[in-house]
Amino acid sequence: xxxxxxxxxxxxxxxxxxxxxxxxxxxxNIRISAMERFTELGFPNNKLExxxxxxLDGLTKTLFKLPSGKQTQITPETIVPFxxxxxxxxxxxxxxxxxxxxxxxNLLTTIEIKNFSEALTDDSSLLAPYLGKIAxxxxxxxxxxxxxxxxxGIFIHVPDNQIIENPIHLLYISSPTDENTVFHxxxxxxxxxxxxxxxxxxYVGLDNKKYFTNVVTEMAVKENGTIHxxxxxxxxxxxxxxxxxxxxxxxxxxxxxxxxIVGSSMTRNDISAILNGEGADCKMNGLVxxxxxxxxxxxxxxxxxxxxxxxxxxxxxxxxGKAHGIFNGRIIVRKNAQKTDARQTNKNLLLSxxxxxxxxxxxxxxxxxxxxxxxxxxxxxxxxALFYLRSRGLDIRTxxxxxxxxxxxxxxxxxxxxxxxxxxQSILSNWLSGIKT
Amino acid sequence: MLEIxxxxxxxxxxxxxxxxxxxxxxxxxxxxxGPNGSGKTTLAQVIAGRDMYEVTDGEIIFDGKNLLKMTPxxxxxxxxxxSFQYPVVIPGVNITYFLKTAVNAMRKHKGLEELDAIDFLxxxxxxxxxxxxDESYLSRSVNDGFSGGEKKRNEILxxxxxxxxxxxxxxxxxxxxxxxxRIVANGLNNFRSKERGFLVITHYxxxxxxxxxxxxxxxxxxxxxxxxxxNLALELEEKGYSWLVxxxxxxx
Numbered sequence: 001x002x003x004x005x006x007x008x009x010x011x012x013x014x015x016x017x018x019x020x021x022x023x024x025x026x027x028x029n030i031r032i033s034a035m036e037r038f039t040e041l042g043f044p045n046n047k048l049e050x051x052x053x054x055x056l057d058g059l060t061k062t063l064f065k066l067p068s069g070k071q072t073q074i075t076p077e078t079i080v081p082f083x084x085x086x087x088x089x090x091x092x093x094x095x096x097x098x099x100x101x102x103x104x105x106n107l108l109t110t111i112e113i114k115n116f117s118e119a120l121t122d123d124s125s126l127l128a129p130y131l132g133k134i135a136x137x138x139x140x141x142x143x144x145x146x147x148x149x150x151x152x153g154i155f156i157h158v159p160d161n162q163i164i165e166n167p168i169h170l171l172y173i174s175s176p177t178d179e180n181t182v183f184h185x186x187x188x189x190x191x192x193x194x195x196x197x198x199x200x201x202x203y204v205g206l207d208n209k210k211y212f213t214n215v216v217t218e219m220a221v222k223e224n225g226t227i228h229x230x231x232x233x234x235x236x237x238x239x240x241x242x243x244x245x246x247x248x249x250x251x252x253x254x255x256x257x258x259x260x261i262v263g264s265s266m267t268r269n270d271i272s273a274i275l276n277g278e279g280a281d282c283k284m285n286g287l288v289x290x291x292x293x294x295x296x297x298x299x300x301x302x303x304x305x306x307x308x309x310x311x312x313x314x315x316x317x318x319x320x321g322k323a324h325g326i327f328n329g330r331i332i333v334r335k336n337a338q339k340t341d342a343r344q345t346n347k348n349l350l351l352s353x354x355x356x357x358x359x360x361x362x363x364x365x366x367x368x369x370x371x372x373x374x375x376x377x378x379x380x381x382x383x384x385a386l387f388y389l390r391s392r393g394l395d396i397r398t399x400x401x402x403x404x405x406x407x408x409x410x411x412x413x414x415x416x417x418x419x420x421x422x423x424x425q426s427i428l429s430n431w432l433s434g435i436k437t
Numbered sequence: 438m439l440e441i442x443x444x445x446x447x448x449x450x451x452x453x454x455x456x457x458x459x460x461x462x463x464x465x466x467x468x469x470x471g472p473n474g475s476g477k478t479t480l481a482q483v484i485a486g487r488d489m490y491e492v493t494d495g496e497i498i499f500d501g502k503n504l505l506k507m508t509p510x511x512x513x514x515x516x517x518x519x520s521f522q523y524p525v526v527i528p529g530v531n532i533t534y535f536l537k538t539a540v541n542a543m544r545k546h547k548g549l550e551e552l553d554a555i556d557f558l559x560x561x562x563x564x565x566x567x568x569x570x571d572e573s574y575l576s577r578s579v580n581d582g583f584s585g586g587e588k589k590r591n592e593i594l595x596x597x598x599x600x601x602x603x604x605x606x607x608x609x610x611x612x613x614x615x616x617x618x619r620i621v622a623n624g625l626n627n628f629r630s631k632e633r634g635f636l637v638i639t640h641y642x643x644x645x646x647x648x649x650x651x652x653x654x655x656x657x658x659x660x661x662x663x664x665x666x667x668n669l670a671l672e673l674e675e676k677g678y679s680w681l682v683x684x685x686x687x688x689x
Contacts, residue, residue, distance in 0.1 A: 382525070383489075384525050385525045385527050387485075387486075387487055387488075387509060387525075388521065388524070388525040388527070388579075389527075389535070389539075390486075390508065390509040390510045390513070391485045391486065391509045391510075391512075391513055391518075391519055392513055392535075392539040392595060392599065393510050393513035393514050393539050393542040393543050393546070393599065394510060394538055394539060394542055395508075395510050395542070396508070396510070398538065398542070399510075402530055402534075402535065402538065403527065403530065405529070405530070406527055406528065406529030406530035406531075406578070407529055408529070409529045409530075409531075410528060410529040413529075
């Protein structure tokens with residue numbers, strides 16, 4: 001066993017004898033078996049196909065400690081730049097729910113919403129059927145590690161036949177008092193029959209601290225339900241961000257998963273959707289903006305298990321400096337999933353000679369009556385398009401900015417909520433104005 | 438206004454233009470005809486400033502200024518416009534935003550106040566009527582999903598809004614049906630004036646029937662081998678290019 005794995009196991013044992021012992025036994029048992037699994041699996045290494053391009057030295061050579069308990073002080077002014085008009089906001093500061101900066105308004109009258117650690121101790125009958133069942137800790141080391149240590153985050157349950165108009169903005173702020181802190185955040189979102197909700201998971205780093213976010217989000221949507229899920233990752237430039245987002249779709253349900261990744265020194269994003277009911281629809285879109293020596297690894301899976309499912313995926317990235325991007329997009333069409341229509345596109349722009357992208361679309365099709373397409377392009381800004389714009393009087397910087405905006409806007413334009421779109425536009429504009437082209 | 442003197446241009450070491458001499462004065466419309474591969478598009482692109490073309494000799498003077506030393510955007514701001522034979526498709530870049538940026542760059546250069554969104558819309562809608570473009574066009578991306586005819590009308594529209602003094606139209610008529618040719622020609626005719634010069638590059642005589650050129654030149658194998666009035670175009674339509682012998686270059 002690697003020394004670091006043993007250190008995590010020791011830390012777990014200390015907590016299990018104290019902190020966790022107040023939790024229901026079923027939860028404690030899940031934690032124990034997840035920790036056992038983690039010690040067996042250890043951290044992934046480059047010999048594994050799924051990890052061959054991502055170096056985890058930054059995580060395996062340093063022990064990241066659980067939050068010290070000392071809390072950073074922030075004021076309402078701190079979060080002003082991260083407010084999105086017309087949304088309910090829940091703030092999680094350094095892994096702990098912060099009710100005084102959250103605004104739930106009248107949400108509690110229609111849906112069940114609580115911070116995750118509270119949901120765990122309540123042993124909610126709603127949580128139990130899903131916990132650890134959607135995000136599988138037996139095969140994924142970081143899910144196992146998260147499940148052993150899972151702390152705060154948000155639990156949301158929308159009963160049947162409820163349309164929640166205002167998006168819910170989950171704002172995870174990291175500004176730890178100590179360097180090398182790890183946050184094992186956990187979220188669960190269950191949406192009932194015919195119900196609809198929009199969730200923004202927004203990860204923000206306030207200062208230039210080194211920390212490790214290890215988040216697992218499990219979502220399930222029942223028949224004819226809808227989830228719009230928007231993930232924004234704007235962690236600090238020295239942060240490590242490992243994220244696992246898994247969603248189960250029942251029949252005729254519809255889910256959109258949009259990812260915007262701009263922060264962290266290293267990110268691994270695993271997004272997977274299982275279309276478990278007939279006629280489910282999943283849209284997956286992503287935009288990566290990476291510079292300096294950022295390493296951004298996206299692994300997506302669209303798993304069509306039942307007939308008449310549709311999925312479309314568009315992942316784009318702009319890479320400059322020495323940034324390294326990975327896009328690994330798997331589409332699985334199971335034997336039973338006839339009449340599936342699945343489309344996948346990956347497009348990357350490289351703005352420097354040292355930027356690099358590995359793009360790897362994977363189609364695994366076991367049904368015979370399906371439509372599947374995929375395409376991947378990686379290149380520079382088109383010289384011809386630049387010339388076209390310049391020949392109309394736009395200077396080279398304006399022309400480049402216009403083309404880069406245009407490239408990124410194809411993803412932003414998929415967001416129908418105008419306030420969220422404006423929030424993302426300002427992140428994009430900031431990023432573009434900060435790079436050399 | 439535009440003087441091209443002994444222009445030699447190569448692409449990847451291969452000579453394409455081999456000594457072009459041509460003067461376009463304000464108020465004149467010159468047509469350049471010629472077979473495929475004669476260098477017509479190279480001439481248009483060199484005037485606009487595409488850097489993949491290497492000028493090995495000669496010069497292009499615009500209003501007394503050396504055009505070849507200017508960036509493409511500086512040429513545009515000075516009043517040179519080229520309509521692309523193959524307009525570039527730019528997904529995600531909204532056409533209204535692009536044109537407003539271009540028009541305001543031009544106005545700023547001229548020392549005029551920039552147009553705000555509302556004034557710009559009024560301005561562009563008036564120009565769109567001239568080339569019969571639908572308002573839905575304003576919400577589209579640059580040339581994205583445009584038909585061949587829409588792309589060419591979009592080029593003419595850009596000429597109308599940027600108001601260049603020197604316009605080079607590279608095969609703006611090719612691939613258009615007769616109605617579209619008429620729309621494009623009308624747009625061009627309304628725009629002609631004593632202050633403006635035009636270089637209309639075309640493969641066919643057809644559009645020249647609508648725009649009445651002052652001069653017609655034949656470009657073949659990188660040289661202007663014959664120049665004349667509009668009757669030359671009719672002659673070319675009838676006999677083709679083969680009767681012209683390129684060993685007898687004439688100075689235009």
